[in-house]
Amino acid sequence: MLVTDLDTPCAVVDLDVMEANLRRCQSYLDGAGIALRPHIKTHKIPEFAHLQLRLGARGINCQKLGEAEVMVEAGITDILLTYNIVGQVKLDRLVALAHRADMKVVADSPEVVDGLSDAMHRAGLILPVLVECETGAQRCGVVGADAVAALAQRIARSPGLHFLGLMTYPRFNTVAETAARLTEARDACHRAGLDVEVISNGGTPDLYRAHEAGIATEHRPGTYIYSDRSLVETKAYGGYDDCALRVHATVVSRPAQDRCVIDAGSKSLSSDLLGLTGHGRIVEHPEWQIAALSEEHGHVHVPPGAATPRIGERVSIIPNHVCVVSNLHGRIHAARGGRMEIYHDVAARGKMQ
């Protein structure tokens, strides 16, 4: 069966391209002496996480407890959860996971540290915790080296917790600044008498500049497995030939000469623009522009001189942001050279808690 026999819209991964992405990254980080801890939020598929581990990854990175629960059930036990765990319901789930797997989490405030400590101490467990450091992304993370060291000391003193090190999610194209802030934070921890066993950096953008930083002990790329239009267009990672996942779609309407409608809308591509113009690259007709999305309609502008769309014609689209596409599709079809090989349910899809 060919991928063109699949009904549309659907998400299809080329396994040859995907495996090359995985091997290239593992080989590069091996050479740089940096451990690979892939973020599974991009694929959310236990089979692909196992493949990453077989190729040499140290463990995996999850963002939500629900993702970690799926991966532990699938037999994966070395998990870093890079999210502040807040509230008793979630702390109880974390305790249940820590009984079964080698869990590590992050924290960026005394409130989060104290909640973790209370839950782990009562459960008779010791949980390794990294301090999340703000290095420019302006999301979570402790601001300033002294504050990082103070929170690290609080972790080290807290029953039920072990201070493991530092973690950050960096801003793109700030390799030197990120390294400088992590170095300041590490040095402040050293001055406070603390070991810093792990320094965990992240992101697929700047992945292949990880050796320049010279401080991280592990890297947590996610999108490198599939890649997407945003990474290519911002020159952050690879080219279009390295994009392993495409959303297949069908032309369902051609109301006028200069436009047609495809059956992939925001329910299959998401509405994430990530600063780009257009909602994805149509591989067969890059000159066609996906100008807007409704939920079930892709509004395609066909410029003068471009090929004329035919109703029933199939196209395949490299999405702007592939992680959110994984979260929309219940199933990912896997193929080689256009021939169907297997499908995988996206087992950790929609795990928002």
Next chain:
Amino acid sequence: MLVTDLDTPCAVVDLDVMEANLRRCQSYLDGAGIALRPHIKTHKIPEFAHLQLRLGARGINCQKLGEAEVMVEAGITDILLTYNIVGQVKLDRLVALAHRADMKVVADSPEVVDGLSDAMHRAGLILPVLVECETGAQRCGVVGADAVAALAQRIARSPGLHFLGLMTYPRFNTVAETAARLTEARDACHRAGLDVEVISNGGTPDLYRAHEAGIATEHRPGTYIYSDRSLVETKAYGGYDDCALRVHATVVSRPAQDRCVIDAGSKSLSSDLLGLTGHGRIVEHPEWQIAALSEEHGHVHVPPGAATPRIGERVSIIPNHVCVVSNLHGRIHAARGGRMEIYHDVAARGKMQ
């Protein structure tokens, strides 16, 4: 159990508000002599579709075959599918549905009509078909009254099909123009000797101006059941008190005085802006601004003088676009006065084919 005992992020519907929205719409359209055919894409929940029918709706509107399959399995049999059905796999599914339910579909091209005719004729069925008319929304739809009449004649002549009437999805705030185009199209059909039994208009924006148009025989609003920030801010429908669905979230980080992070990101709110600034309204603190979303993080700007966020604090958010929120959440919690009553699985969630 109170809704504030639910873990976050989660989607909670206030049934009193929702039922008031449903009754108000049914009563208004009853008074205007227009049939109500609610679009279930907003809720995707069979229980709510049955409630709409019990309150007086003529039937339901689905966008995708997968949604219709869920609704037929739940015992609902009067279904208008407002999407061009293209390709043999989908035509076979439509035949299977038409054997079990009173299906009606739309078409806007000879290719779609011929595909429907071939499939239905071979199955020994007669399928009612409406011509989708372009009336300003620039999505699908035949452009121009003469072209509408020509396609209607093709349907009327096609074995296995019955020409039922006209359908449009209108542009907001163009009630008179939409009515004028539908009138021209109807008159052209009449001149061609065709009956036009049904004229189906849609949309929650302008819902309460349906009586002004004076031509549609039925209306297909979807979002009116929950409403959302987009409808309120564009003054298209009701106020914030009419918004029945909120996404509950928790403050998980407060890295600086002027910002905090909540655990609702694009995976629970979607990244749809619909032209608005900010990614939803925080009911408890409307002065806080959801300035950006990552997948699992809501980046909240806290302006000077606003209340200080506490880590662990709960907030509830009226989303920009509620239909896409339904598609992200596997389950909707239903409450009255803040007290949990039931939950419903979003059975037609993610049905993109």
